[in-house]
Amino acid sequence: MAGAVQLEQLRSASDLGAPDVLSLQPGRVTGLIGHPGFGLTRLGLVMLASREQLGPVAYLDVRGWLSPPAAWESGLSPERLVVVRCSDPVRWARVASHLLEGVGAVYAEVPARAKPAQLHKLVALARNRKTPLVLRPVQGDLPSGLAHLRLEARQVLWEGTDRGHGRLTNRKLVFEASGKAMRGMTRLIEVEDDGTNALRLVSGLAAAPAGRATG
């Protein structure tokens, strides 16, 4: 139910003019680009949570670092989240393809040595099976033109902490959205995360002038 709430909030934000970038669409491939620490894992988990009503969702964990409590905070229920750990790039592609054929949505960390041909095959399979796929490279970037929607983290601002006081509470993540899903435009989008499962698009920034055309 938490997933439904957050999706509703995202939809209401998109009604304000921002594209519906944070909800996973059948067969759409979303690329999350940025260093660990920018909050992209949490963003991906929220995206997964919006699809868990349709069946179990899978997190393909290359590093073995995923912390399930953060996933539960993001709206995923424990019984719907299956974590698959695989660091070998050859087996990783096989595992990802099997997952795409059976589960509601897949969040896959991409190992550093994954080949572009493997990624293109996975994208084709995701499109064919109409399974949403979120790709998060552990290092570097994705091959160009691979993802329908490319979200690259630009800035993260944390609130709540001071010099030894308080605790982390709110986070503002600014990222650049581009790709076919953005109709060739590049936009800056800000997401507010108050530590619960409710990410919120800030419409003002989302309606910022488009950057250079891509694709």
Added chain:
Amino acid sequence: MRRREAEAVCPTVATIEHDPGAEMARFERVAVAVETLIPRIEVVIPGLILAPVTGAVRYFGGEEPLIDRVAKEIDAVAGQGFRLGVAAGPFAARRAAEIATEADPLYVVSDDDAFRAMLDVEALGSDDMAAVFRWLGISTLGELAALPREAVVSRFGPDGLRAHRLATGEDRATQDRVIAADLSIEEKFDPPLENLEQAAFIARSLAHQLLEAPVMQGATPHRIEVEAEAADGAVRRRTWRSADPFNEPMLAERVRWQLQAWLDTAQLRSGPGIRGGLVRLRIAPADLSDDGRQLALDEDALSAAEAQRAFAQTQAIVGNDEVLQAIPQGGRDPGERALWYRWGENPPAPERDPQAPWPGQIPAPLPALVPPDPYPLEVEWDAGIPTRVRLGTRWVEVISWAGPWRKVGRWWDGEYPADRYQLVTSAGAFLCAVVQGKTYMAGVYD
């Protein structure tokens, strides 16, 4: 071989598209011929029929007279090329028919157990699983049946369970089972339907209605009976069967194939199809899956079987210990607050009460990434205040920080006290732990 490869080898090759509907239309004559002798036959795929012969054997005075009649009937409508397998169970009968040859089209199994035991593991129908079994030194179903079922299930998941059941003869029987209530779905058409595309659309709609019906309670059928009434009043029935429970696309597909067979045979006057169009279509489920599940309100009915298959295949690739789920439990560190267990197993009881107060617990939001083993982190401290963090090759200034949250270690187990800090930098926020003067990375707020 792929089509492109085949065309490269032989440029003049003609490619014929696989059309199960057309196949079923041609096979319908055989089904009707067998049905005149043996009631309640079940079609598995176009070209394969399972027929319970107990009653027919009594009626015709033995197996041999019955088989002779069946062979003559099939020969009359379809010519040579058929194969018959006779056994006590459907699985053995199907394998027996596969062993039969065109020259000797009948294979009778006298002892199902002995027959199954000598079958190659390929008979399970999964090349991947057969390869793994062979690699483990198991080449026949007899050797597989001798293994403890728990061990097979632990290694191969639901597919392993199904394989072990087949190897030990626990196949689904072809006899009718009692259905508690009338779960059938019916649709009447006026004017009669003669267009296959319309019929296919109706089939899809009925399949959806059937599987989503509240009385089904999330259960899925392994057999369905398709009943169609023609405009001339004739009623045709056919039972379809599947090893996996029918999902919506599978069900709609079978109904469409069957309707195409009936409509085509009527048009070509090659059999008693549906003449004058279709006025009533009824789908009745049977042999409901024992492990029927309660679907969520908006859950896709086909997800469970596919997801199970996907995770079982994944387990076969990466091992059982790498396909995991977790449940909440109590603890002070983020890593302690999840109890992992293997997918497919029952969740264990939490080792620590998640509802109990945990003094020194890190507050929410929790870091999304937690290294399995905290690793050293270079942090510059100035009079107890963190000033810079080394991330990779560069030093990043600490913008703000919170903590410490003190965790008193179990000194009797050799654990030392730890002070946990939340550090905020321009590159993100991190959780670090200071133990005996050394700083460790304990989590990334990613």
